[in-house]
Amino acid sequence: MSQEVYEVTIWARGVFQDMEGRHASLLMANAADLGGKFVQAWDDYADLPDRVGVPLRKYVRLSDEEIEMRFVYVNNNPNLVVIMDDTIVKGMNILRGMPKGGSLIVNTRRTPDEILAFIPNKELLANIVCVDASGIAADAAIDFMGSEGGVEVASVGAGISAPLVGAASKVCDMFDVKNVVKVAANKDGVQKGFDSAQVKAL
Amino acid sequence: MAKEVFYSGCAAAAYGAKDARVEVISSYPIRPYTGIMMELSKLVANGELDAEFVHGEGEHAQVSIAYGASAAGARAYTGSSGVGVAYAMECYSPAAGGRLPCQMAIADRALDPPGDFGSEHTDVMGARDQGWIMGWAESPQEVYDNTIMYYRIGEDHRVQLPQFCCQDGYFVSHIPGRMKLEDQKAVDEFLPPYNPPHPLDPNRPVNHGPQIFPDQGSAINVQRAVAFDEIESVIEEVVKDYNKQFGRKYSPFVDEYMMDDAEIAFFLQGAHARTARFAVNHLRKQGVKVGVARLRFMRPFPTKAIQESLSKVKAVGTVETSTSYGGQSRGGNIIHETRSALYPLDKRPIVTSFMAGLGGEIVTLNEFYAMAKVLSDAVKTGKANDSYWMNFEKEVLDTHK
Structure with missing residues (x-):
C-alpha cells in the first residue's frame, strides 16, 4: 500500500546557508505545484536550531497523489540529493537510502569525475550534475526570519538556490525549468544554472 | 482581501x-x-x-x-x-x-x-x-x-x-x-x-x-x-x-470521517487524524468498516456530541498522544472521559485506548491497521484490553505479522 513519492534531500551548511537551503526546497515545491503535483517542503526538525557550518537538511516530497506520509520526519529514500557546499560530499554518506537510479546535484567548480571520486556508493546514481551556483549567483544577504516555522521575508530564490534548482530540473522530471523561472526571484540565475550545468550520466 | x-x-x-x-x-x-x-x-x-x-x-x-x-x-x-x-x-x-x-x-x-x-x-x-x-x-x-x-x-x-x-x-x-x-x-x-x-x-x-x-x-x-x-x-x-x-465546514465538536456506516472508529485529536483518514481509505478498500471521529474540543468535553458520534459504532479506539500513568486504563487520558460519556447509553461501544505517537513518534499507517485489527477482534469477541501500548504489546505486534 505504499505510495509513490519522489523525495529530495538538500544538504546545506548551518546558519549561512540555512535560508538558501530552504529556498531550494521551496523553489522545487512551488515549481512542481505549478506543474500540478502534490508537494511538501520543510526543514529537518532535529537539525534546527542550526549551528554555524554544521550540515543541515531540507526536504521536498513530490507526488501525483495527496501525500500520505507527511509527518515522517526525514526523507529515508531520497531520489534526488542536492549539495549546496561541495565539501559536504567528503564528510558523510550523502546518498544513504537512495534507491538505485537517483540523481546528485552539487554546487562546485569541480567536474563530475572529481566529485565522484569522493562518493563510494556512486553505483546508486543514474546521473550527477555539477554547477557553479556560487559563481552564477552571489550569496544573498542572510535572513533568519524564515527559520523555525517563520514566514520568509527575503524573496525566495535570489541566491545560489536559483541556479542549483535550475540545474536540478535538467535531470528531474517532477518540475520544469520554466516553472522554476516563474517562481524564483533570480530568473536569470535559474536559466544560467540550467544552461551551464555539467551532466554526467552513469 | x-x-x-x-x-x-x-x-x-x-x-x-x-x-x-x-x-x-x-x-x-x-x-x-x-x-x-x-x-x-x-x-x-x-x-x-x-x-x-x-x-x-x-x-x-x-x-x-x-x-x-x-x-x-x-x-x-x-x-x-x-x-x-x-x-x-x-x-x-x-x-x-x-x-x-x-x-x-x-x-x-x-x-x-x-x-x-x-x-x-x-x-x-x-x-x-x-x-x-x-x-x-x-x-x-x-x-x-x-x-x-x-x-x-x-x-x-x-x-x-x-x-x-x-x-x-x-x-x-x-x-x-x-x-x-x-x-x-x-x-x-x-x-x-x-x-x-x-x-x-x-x-x-x-x-x-x-x-x-x-x-x-x-x-x-x-x-x-x-x-x-x-x-x-x-x-x-x-x-x-x-x-x-x-466558507468553512467545521463541526463544532466532533469532526467525522466515514462514520455513518462505520462499525469501528478511531477517536483522537490533533494532527494524527490526517494519517487516520488515509488509513481508513485503505482499510475501506479491504472491506473494513472503519471511521474517524476527531475531537475538536477537549474542554469543554462535548459529552452529547461524542455520544451521538460514537454510539454509531461497536468498538472505539481512543488514539492517545498523552500519558496518564497509573490511571484507570493504564493508558492515556481521552479514554477515561470517553467511556464516562458513553456509560449512560443503553447500547454502548467497547472502548479501548491506544498509546501511540508518544514523544513525538509518528503514528504510522501500519499502526492504524493494527489498531483496526484489535477493534475488529473486539467486535467479534466482545472484549478488549483497557489499553494497548502500540509496538510494545505482544498481541498488537502479532497483528502486524
Missing part, C-alpha cells in the same frame, strides 16, 4: 493573532512554539500590528502578564510548549477563576525526561482541569481559524474564560501547508473588540483576585463551573457564524 499562503502552523497562529488584533503579547522562547513569537515580534516591529510586545522572564511571568493585561481590558496573547507550559501551571487557575479571556497558543512538546522536542499532548493536558477552553487544530488553516474563533468564544459574556489554542508541535507547527488568510475587515466583523465587564480602571475601582476566606471559595468555583454550562451553545453559535462568514 483574503490571501492564499503557504504557512506553517506557527505562522498561522501568529497571523490569526494579528487578524484578531491582539493588543498585548507576552513571550518567552521554547521550541516549537517560538516561531509564533518570532513572527509576531516581526509584525509589531514593522508596524503591521499595533500591540505591546513584552518579554517575560519565564513562562510563569508570561501568563501573569497575559492575564494582567486581560484584567486591564486588553486582548492578550501568549504561548508556550512542553516544560514551559508546565512551568506556568500556577497561573492557569487565577486566569480562569478571574474570568480573564486571554489566549495561550500551545505547540505541543513532550515533557522531560529526556529532553525530547517531539509533539506529545501531555504538556497542556496536565492543565485541562483549570477552567480553560482547550482544543486541537490539525492543520495550519485550522490553527488560524481557531485562534480567531477562540477569542470570540472566550470573550463572550456568557463564558469569559481563557483559551488554550493547541496544535501539534512539528506536525502542524513546522510543516507548511496551503491556507487562506481572511480579509481583515471580515475578521473585524466576526470578532468585535474585547469588551470586559469589569476592567481594572482607576476611575472605577474594582478588586480582582483578592484573598478570600475558605467558606467563600465554593461560590467562586461554582461560577467557573456554570460558565461551562453555557459554553457549548456559544461554541455552536460561533462555529456556525465562522463557517458562514468564511
